Amino acid sequence: xxxxxxxxxxxxxxxxxxxxxxxxxxxxxxxxxxxxxxxxxxxxxxxxxxxxxxxxxxxxxxxxxxxxxxxxxxxxxxxxxxxxxxxxxxxxxxxxxxxxxxxxxxxxxxxxxxxxxxxxxxxxxxxxxxxxxxxxxxxxxxxxxxxxxxxxxxxxxxxxxxxxxxxxxxxxxxxxxxxxxxxxxxxxxxxxxxxxxxxxxxxxxxxxxxxxxxxxxxxxxxxxxxxxxxxxxxxxxxxxxxxxxxxxxxxxxxxxxxxxxxxxxxxxxxxxxxxxxxxxxxxxxxx
Numbered sequence: 001x002x003x004x005x006x007x008x009x010x011x012x013x014x015x016x017x018x019x020x021x022x023x024x025x026x027x028x029x030x031x032x033x034x035x036x037x038x039x040x041x042x043x044x045x046x047x048x049x050x051x052x053x054x055x056x057x058x059x060x061x062x063x064x065x066x067x068x069x070x071x072x073x074x075x076x077x078x079x080x081x082x083x084x085x086x087x088x089x090x091x092x093x094x095x096x097x098x099x100x101x102x103x104x105x106x107x108x109x110x111x112x113x114x115x116x117x118x119x120x121x122x123x124x125x126x127x128x129x130x131x132x133x134x135x136x137x138x139x140x141x142x143x144x145x146x147x148x149x150x151x152x153x154x155x156x157x158x159x160x161x162x163x164x165x166x167x168x169x170x171x172x173x174x175x176x177x178x179x180x181x182x183x184x185x186x187x188x189x190x191x192x193x194x195x196x197x198x199x200x201x202x203x204x205x206x207x208x209x210x211x212x213x214x215x216x217x218x219x220x221x222x223x224x225x226x227x228x229x230x231x232x233x234x235x236x237x238x239x240x241x242x243x244x245x246x247x248x249x250x251x252x253x254x255x256x257x258x259x260x261x262x263x264x265x266x267x268x269x270x271x272x273x274x275x276x277x278x279x280x281x282x283x284x285x286x287x
Contacts, residue, residue: 007048011040014055018062024125025066027110027251035065059132063122063140070118102251108237108285109159110251115283116155123148124155159285172243173286175261176236180245183231191223196265206273207255222269238284246283253278
């Protein structure tokens with residue numbers, strides 16, 4: 001019994017690290033906790049016999065569990081709920097705790113990680129975020145060390161996007177940041193100052209909810225919608241090489257906003273929530 005208690009204490013000392021690994025792999029707090037619990041069950045059954053480096057052993061177990069969960073998720077992936085329904089979905093965990101975790105990783109990064117193949121995601125997370133050697137990661141994914149290194153490299157390129165910044169990207173970023181700040185603060189006047197009087201908002205069938213028009217040409221109406229939405233779970237990101245916004249409750253991509261800026265004003269916003277269209281977008285994290 002004393003030996004089991006000691007093993008439990010050692011596991012608890014590493015729980016935070018394991019949870020961090022699992023969350024970055026899965027993007028879901030409940031699934032991350034399930035993966036960590038599975039690692040404890042396997043450790044408890046084994047009694048720790050033959051384990052020289054408990055931290056490395058547990059990290060490997062959690063990684064394998066997460067990889068299986070990602071592959072299962074990919075195999076049964078379904079279309080999401082409509083935007084309005086998804087926004088009302090309850091979380092099985094404390095939403096504030098999950099939001100803190102998501103913000104610590106970066107909502108945009110979580111969104112892009114979710115577009116990677118399971119093995120690419122695992123290789124990138126374990127190597128680039130937790131400095132695990134490629135030869136150890138290779139054992140988890142069942143590839144050679146060189147092939148595993150290529151997995152991480154492909155993921156890195158996808159996450160970083162195009163290395164050639166546009167000359168006006170910094171100005172785009174300023175305007176998008178100002179738009180998000182005004183929406184979060186409920187500052188109608190500040191939003192109106194950013195919008196061109198002839199702005200048009202275009203949206204697909206999922207983005208604005210049932211019965212909403214596919215096109216709005218009224219700056220005041222667009223500003224009112226932004227205030228009402230409050231920019232919850234929204235963060236700037238590169239979308240097809242331009243600065244836009246990803247809306248990702250708990251790190252799950254729900255919608256993107258593409259902005260067209262001219263003469264310091266937003267002249268067009270395109271809201272995209274259709275899954276097929278979202279998969280075709282080139283998303284990258286802003287530096």
